[in-house]
Amino acid sequence: MTEALIVACPACNTLNRAPRDKLAAGGGKCGQCGSPLFAGHPVALSAQSFESHAAKSDIPLLVDFWAPWCGPCKAMAPQFEQAASQLEPKVRFAKVNTDEEQQLAGRFGIQGIPTMILFQRGREVARQSGLMNAAGIERWVELAGSQRRSGEQILNLEVSLDDAIKIAGKDPATEMEVVYYQGKRLSTPQDLANTQKAPGFRREDEKVIDVESTTERREWKRVNKRVTTARQLKDQVVAARAKFYEAKIPRGAGGKENIGIVEYGTNLAPGFDRARIESDLKHFLNYDAISKQYLDKLIVRFIDKTGVQDELVIPVPGGASP
Numbered sequence: 001m002t003e004a005l006i007v008a009c010p011a012c013n014t015l016n017r018a019p020r021d022k023l024a025a026g027g028g029k030c031g032q033c034g035s036p037l038f039a040g041h042p043v044a045l046s047a048q049s050f051e052s053h054a055a056k057s058d059i060p061l062l063v064d065f066w067a068p069w070c071g072p073c074k075a076m077a078p079q080f081e082q083a084a085s086q087l088e089p090k091v092r093f094a095k096v097n098t099d100e101e102q103q104l105a106g107r108f109g110i111q112g113i114p115t116m117i118l119f120q121r122g123r124e125v126a127r128q129s130g131l132m133n134a135a136g137i138e139r140w141v142e143l144a145g146s147q148r149r150s151g152e153q154i155l156n157l158e159v160s161l162d163d164a165i166k167i168a169g170k171d172p173a174t175e176m177e178v179v180y181y182q183g184k185r186l187s188t189p190q191d192l193a194n195t196q197k198a199p200g201f202r203r204e205d206e207k208v209i210d211v212e213s214t215t216e217r218r219e220w221k222r223v224n225k226r227v228t229t230a231r232q233l234k235d236q237v238v239a240a241r242a243k244f245y246e247a248k249i250p251r252g253a254g255g256k257e258n259i260g261i262v263e264y265g266t267n268l269a270p271g272f273d274r275a276r277i278e279s280d281l282k283h284f285l286n287y288d289a290i291s292k293q294y295l296d297k298l299i300v301r302f303i304d305k306t307g308v309q310d311e312l313v314i315p316v317p318g319g320a321s322p
Contacts, residue, residue, distance in 0.1 A: 005058040008092075010043035011035035013052045023089045040085040042093040047103050050096075055122030059092045062141060065108070065115045067099045072131040073114045082134035083141070091118075091141055116140075139168060163218065163261070164211050171213040178212040181205055183248035207247035216257040219243045223262065228269040233277070234284045236262045237291070237298060244294040251316070257296040264302040274304065278312050285316050292318060 004017045009030035018028040018037060028037040042064065045053060054061050064080050066073035084093035098105040098113060108117060108124070118126040118141065128140055168174040179186045182205050186192045195201060211218040221240040227233055240260035244251070251258045268277070277300060285291050285298065300312040 006056060007037050007059055007089075008049075008052040008057045009033060009035055009037060010039065010041075010092075013049045015052060015056055028089075038089040038092075040088050042080060042084050042095045045094045045096050045101075045104075047101055050104060051122070053092055053094060054119045057092065058121075059089065060125075061092045061094060061119040062087075063117050063119065064093075064095045065098050065105060065110045065117070066095060066113055067097060069099075070113050076114050076131050079132065079134040079137060083137040086134070086138055087141060136169070163220075167211065167213050167216075167218075171215070174211065174213040176211050178209045178217075180207050180209060180247040180249060183253075185254075207243055209243060209247065209249070212256070214256075216259055217244070217249065218259045218261060220261045220263065223264045223267045226267050226269065227264060227272065230280050233268075233272065233280055236264070237281060237284065240298070241291055241295045245290055250293055251296040258294060259297045259299060260295050261299045261301070264300070266303045268302050270305065272302075274310060274312065277302065278314065281312075281314055285314065291316050 005020055005023065007016050007018050007023065007028065008014070009016060009032065012030060012033040012035070014030055014032035016028070016031055016037060022028050023037065029035065030037060043053070045063065053059075054063075064073075064076070066077070068074075080093065080095070087093070096104050098110055112129050114131065115127065115129045116132075116137070117124055126140075132140065164174065164176060179192055181195050186195055195206075209217050210220055219240055221236050223236050225232075227236070237260065240262050241258075244258045244260070249258065281298065281300065285295075291298075295316045297316060298312075298314045300314065302310055304310045
């Protein structure tokens with residue numbers, strides 16, 4: 001029996017139970033009003049209808065937060081529409097007018113528009129600000145979707161999709177969740193299957209690198225707890241370079257840089273200004289033998305005391321320059 005999904009009607013917001021294969025074939029109508037469940041066009045959402053589509057539906061929801069006076073928003077509107085025609089019913093496309101729905105804009109901290117947010121069961125899993133064309137929107141959703149092996153995995157996503165999109169824009173060969181086993185990259189599903197069936201296979205030696213392009217590998221660490229000491233500051237760097245170490249991928253392997261990224265957000269105590277962060281972490285990297293062997297570069301991101309996102313790029317001694 002085919003799996004049934006809960007889908008909100010774009011016309012009346014009634015929740016419907018529809019077979020997955022019927023939706024995939026472009027069918028499915030609302031049992032309440034008879035409207036098609038998907039028509040390849042974004043649906044306008046209000047504070048009243050938002051929850052039905054974002055939190056109660058099984059379909060991932062991509063929302064474009066916009067305003068009528070915004071030039072880039074107007075320019076992106078036909079691109080968003082085109083992407084919807086290509087990706088629905090895998091993803092529901094919707095628009096929120098931030099002038100009319102200020103409560104929703106405030107709830108999700110919308111500071112610049114256009115801003116797209118991808119939701120799964122009411123939880124934000126990815127965000128992208130700025131004008132994008134249809135191909136870029138589709139690629140961004142594709143990168144997010146490649147992580148969605150299950151609902152829980154996409155909700156726990158640690159990879160920075162904004163970065164992945166930027167890298168993919170320059171390097172179409174960019175991949176996410178690249179599997180290594182004891183220092184060897186498993187490039188195909190068959191490679192992975194053969195390795196897992198081989199005598200002596202050890203599951204704990206199978207490691208997944210967040211993002212890999214033709215020139216670099218990236219591992220992210222998002223900090224979710226308050227950092228109040230120098231020890232806690234450095235511990236996050238240890239976590240960011242741990243995967244390279246565990247996967248036995250030394251820096252420069254295969255002619256690629258190993259880049260660790262730590263995103264502290266607003267979790268740094270007031271005493272950690274830019275100068276102190278840079279000083280403490282440079283001192284740590286100068287003496288940490290594992291970082292010197294497995295990390296080419298460290299990127300640190302944080303929100304400063306004025307509320308502005310800042311970034312430090314710190315080359316590991318002996319590694320590549322930023």
